[in-house]
Amino acid sequence: MSKLSFAAIAFVVAFSGVASAQSGNQHGACKADYDKFCAGVAPVGGKVIACLEAKHDKLSATCKAVLDSRKK
Template sequence: MSKLSFAAIVVVAAFSGAASAQSADPRGACKADYDKFCAGLAPGGGIVACLNGKRDQLSATCKAALDSRKKK
């Protein structure tokens, strides 16, 4: 296997792992939705409540992260 092929596999694996980790963490999975719908709220200022209030407009990734947060 060439070094370039190996490097490409490593990069793809790293990104796929980061994507799955991000979907489990609402801070990463919901960043774009937070920026769009709840910007200006500080931590502890009801960010989760704000996001849940806009649930029908959130990305699927953010919804899944919020759902996994409820199960813990």
């Protein structure tokens, strides 16, 4: 399996909790932010979400909305 395929699968798994509650457009809402701020973070134990939360003020508005909706 190529590194790109593994990364894509890891990203989907990391956001599966968010994705299951969101529409198709929101499913990929944080991909660019993940690539920019958290690409080296292993998708285990909520580490990706924690990384994105730590960068909350720098995230896109769409990604912020998805993360904020998880808190409700």
